[in-house]
Amino acid sequence: MAVSLKKGIYWVGAIDWEIRNVHGYVTPRGTTYNAYLVIDEHITVIDTVKKSHAQEMIRRIKAIIDPKDIDYIVSLHAELDHAGAIPELLEEAPNATIICSKEDINHLELHFHREFPHVIKKTGETLSLGQRSLQFVTIPMVHWPDSMVAYMPEEKILFSNDAFGQHLASSERFDDEYPNDIIFEELQTYYANIVMPYAMPVRKALDAVSGLDIEMIANAHGIIWRKPENIARVAELYASWANHENNGSAIIVFDSMWGSTKEMAYVVAEVLEDLEIPYHLYNLHAHTDDISAIIPKMMVCKYMFVGSSNLNNTIIPTIAGFLTYAKGFKPRKKVAMAFSSYGWSNTSYKEIEEYFRIMGCKTLPNYNIKYVPSTEQKAEFKQFLLEQIKEEQNTVDDSCLI
Numbered sequence: 001m002a003v004s005l006k007k008g009i010y011w012v013g014a015i016d017w018e019i020r021n022v023h024g025y026v027t028p029r030g031t032t033y034n035a036y037l038v039i040d041e042h043i044t045v046i047d048t049v050k051k052s053h054a055q056e057m058i059r060r061i062k063a064i065i066d067p068k069d070i071d072y073i074v075s076l077h078a079e080l081d082h083a084g085a086i087p088e089l090l091e092e093a094p095n096a097t098i099i100c101s102k103e104d105i106n107h108l109e110l111h112f113h114r115e116f117p118h119v120i121k122k123t124g125e126t127l128s129l130g131q132r133s134l135q136f137v138t139i140p141m142v143h144w145p146d147s148m149v150a151y152m153p154e155e156k157i158l159f160s161n162d163a164f165g166q167h168l169a170s171s172e173r174f175d176d177e178y179p180n181d182i183i184f185e186e187l188q189t190y191y192a193n194i195v196m197p198y199a200m201p202v203r204k205a206l207d208a209v210s211g212l213d214i215e216m217i218a219n220a221h222g223i224i225w226r227k228p229e230n231i232a233r234v235a236e237l238y239a240s241w242a243n244h245e246n247n248g249s250a251i252i253v254f255d256s257m258w259g260s261t262k263e264m265a266y267v268v269a270e271v272l273e274d275l276e277i278p279y280h281l282y283n284l285h286a287h288t289d290d291i292s293a294i295i296p297k298m299m300v301c302k303y304m305f306v307g308s309s310n311l312n313n314t315i316i317p318t319i320a321g322f323l324t325y326a327k328g329f330k331p332r333k334k335v336a337m338a339f340s341s342y343g344w345s346n347t348s349y350k351e352i353e354e355y356f357r358i359m360g361c362k363t364l365p366n367y368n369i370k371y372v373p374s375t376e377q378k379a380e381f382k383q384f385l386l387e388q389i390k391e392e393q394n395t396v397d398d399s400c401l402i
């Protein structure tokens with residue numbers, strides 16, 4: 001059934017309990033596609049849902065009105081998890097006009113290879129619905145060129161589309177109905193895997209909406225924010241993440257053919273414990289299906305230790321996959337180190353360090369051990385690592401951390 005946000009404003013979206021992968025981002029808790037229905041002099045739907053869930057949305061709308069009475073369909077973002085059901089909705093709502101950004105209509109026409117009746121809106125422009133209105137703010141590259149948010153001043157609701165969302169399927173709709181620790185965990189995972197590469201556009205978008213008086217954030221995925229302290233907190237977290245702030249922690253990511261690189265990884269862990277640096281260790285032998293789970297930890301860490309055995313003169317594909325995925329998120333202000341066990345070709349560290357270079361990391365000297373590390377070699381590695389990290393911690397000039 002539809003859920004009321006405020007008098008005459010309804011959630012009419014869809015719950016995707018089954019989705020487990022959004023282009024590589026593993027979503028163990030599923031997701032929702034949030035669409036909203038506003039009953040006013042001009043009946044308006046804000047965003048739609050994925051095509052596979054079109055009839056679920058239409059059923060919720062029909063429980064309230066006849067879709068033939070819909071005047072406007074606001075498309076804040078043309079990605080198909082939100083715009084995918086526009087054609088189905090238009091079949092039920094033949095008199096509706098699409099309200100969208102210039103880039104959005106271009107994307108819609110390229111997605112569906114047809115024309116749509118539409119009106120383009122830019123930042124600062126409004127749409128009167130009757131007693132209420134929508135003020136539009138384009139937020140390009142958060143996270144597509146067409147992205148836009150809409151603010152309803154009469155109700156103090158920000159329709160934020162992807163921004164502030166979480167991939168979280170639930171029959172509850174609001175943050176005062178669901179465990180907040182899970183919502184915030186999924187907020188961070190979502191930001192890291194969707195929004196993280198676009199830090200500068202996020203900062204601009206936060207500036208653009210900073211003056212708005214917001215009582216509710218009606219996003220396009222997951223739980224709707226309406227607790228005042230949570231609304232303030234999500235804005236603070238987005239600002240912190242967009243400014244690449246770290247919490248001083250570390251991640252250790254490795255794969256190992258015969259356990260030698262793994263032994264080195266656990267030496268790294270010992271050193272971090274001695275230095276009281278919080279860390280998370282990922283053995284990609286066991287995590288091959290879920291590298292996206294590493295990204296939220298990577299986003300807020302200071303240190304990245306990446307190890308790979310040398311396999312056929314290159315790194316193990318799991319590590320190459322992780323590093324390829326990770327560099328797309330443009331992590332910044334990281335201190336990184338490569339380590340490996342090798343047989344006859346000591347080259348793994350070079351490939352790992354090339355990824356570090358692309359990511360703009362400050363790189364600590366690599367460390368590599370031929371074949372199986374002896375007790376003495378592990379002790380030497382531990383001492384070397386302790387000295388390197390302590391020296392880095394005593395470095396005043398962090399100008400190389402971009």
Ligand code: FEO
Nearest residue numbers: 077079081162220
């Ligand atoms: Fe939820 Fe960018 O789509």
